Amino acid sequence: MRPQHWRRCLISGLATLLAATAAGCSSRTATHDGVRAIGVENQYADVISQIAGPYAHVTAIEKSPSTDPHEYEASPAIAREIAGADLIVENGLGYDSWVDKIIAASPRPRRRVIEVRRVLGLPADTANPHLWYDPKTMPAVAKAVAAALAAIEPARRDYFIANERKLAASLAPWKRMLADFAQSHGRTPVAVTEPVANDMLEAAGCDILTPRGLQVAIMNGSDPSPQDVAAQQALLSGHRVKVLVYNRQVANPLTQSFLDLARKNGIPIVGVYEIMPTPGYDYQAWMRAETEALIRAVTLGVSTTTLESAGSRR
């Protein structure tokens, strides 16, 4: 069930080699001021930034909202960044397993690694790796990040804790939107292409009717079964769903055929992202924008296919 990719296996071997080389010349990073932090996915980098403020240099590795993160390949420059980082936040669940190999290949005594899957106490065989769509995730991540930053820079502990509380509080409007929608539109039937935003859809009280097997096949790029494809087609052509939620970052002829079928049958479509679209969004604004798009689709029948042209709304 983990989103493994055959090519990634080849690349991670290479990445390990590169990291080993990079670790040998990390003296360059010893002179810097402040904490060097990495959020492997840019939504985690955003959370680190919100808590660390000016006291950390934060880098995101997966930051392109137009490519499939499951097919990510590491480069030598990224291996060097990881080797020199004090704090790394990774998702886990095979979503970014290549990072672990680079970390293992370049040991660094003071480095702290936060795996979001562990922070949430989820089992290693959790089917849906897109953890950041669960409203409970980021407050827990923020807490772990604040604790790690406080351990690295004990003098600024109060500042980090205050920011962590601020972040948790700032998620309230989003959670309220989800709860209100769940109450006013209980069990809204929806179709999806992938399990990306499923945690958010469930928090909004939606009933995801797409067969699980099809979602996993599309996520992992494997061969879908005809039964599952036909079931999805029937959901759309039979008007049995109110909206089709699709992963903007995973497009292929099959997902395109579902979009075409939804359009033909007048079913609104909502594009969701695996990686936070930037510029213009922080994590909170991104989640609110996608929830808004879902609500507009269900209540007004309006499609939202992109968030990227939104400019500098926050």
Add this chain to the structure above:
Amino acid sequence: MTGLHALLAAVLAPGFLANGPVRTALIVGGGTGLVAAVVGVFTVMRGQSFAAHALGDVSSAGGSASYLLGVRPMLGFIGMAILAAAGMEWADIQDARERDLVTGVVLGAGMALTALFLYFDARSGSASGAAISILFGSMFTLPASIAVPALGAGAVAVVTIGALYRPLLVSSLSAELAAAQGTRVRLLGLAHALALALAVSLSAMTVGAILSPALLIGPAATALRLARRPGPAVALASLLGIAAVWGGILLAYDSYYWTPGHGWPVSFFIVFLIFLGYVAANMASGSRTAADVSRAEPHCSRCEQD
């Protein structure tokens, strides 16, 4: 009649024929099985099995490039296969060892291009899962609209082979004899190469570029083991090709109910059926001498009559 119905109901899982992706797969896959088998008989007789394999691999470069260009994968497969087939005919290497060598080198270059284009595909974000679908096929994701162009391309290949049936047969068995009869051997070779390119492209689109030679060579080789004359061999190969594809689709559909997860890949079943057919045919024709089978003996007796 009721007996037949009961049999069908027992074999066909519920909803098999009503399933949209299955119907598209049956039409496009069945057509491909037929075309590949007809062309494949001549490919095997001409000793070009390895060239056919290489064409499949090279065509995958076109398939993977199609995602970047935003055109149908079928167009990419066909474009690249025709280019490569024409190139092979143009090079016209007579020495078998030299030909294998060049074919192998070209095959490698084709796969290298595929690797590059698949990398660009992953970067552009428009082709998730393209690698599996191009290399190993994903028949149940074929759009229904592909049926007409696919069958059209297949018809062109079959008509080409049909129109040139006799001279192609003679030149496949002995180029010298064909030339002596006044046949333009190179033009014939080119026509066969174009038909082969179309058949390979259709096979690559259905069972994947890596597996396409199985569909092309397997039924033809099995039929040539069993039938003593080219005519019946073509007919038998067509039947076997269609049966393997349809049987594979049926097994893949049924496997949804007896495998954990959501069924096994259809390409696996098709190619495995072809393999089993070949093994069975070998066992059935085991009484014949190996030499009788390996040289295209049975057909020579026929062409000498002409």
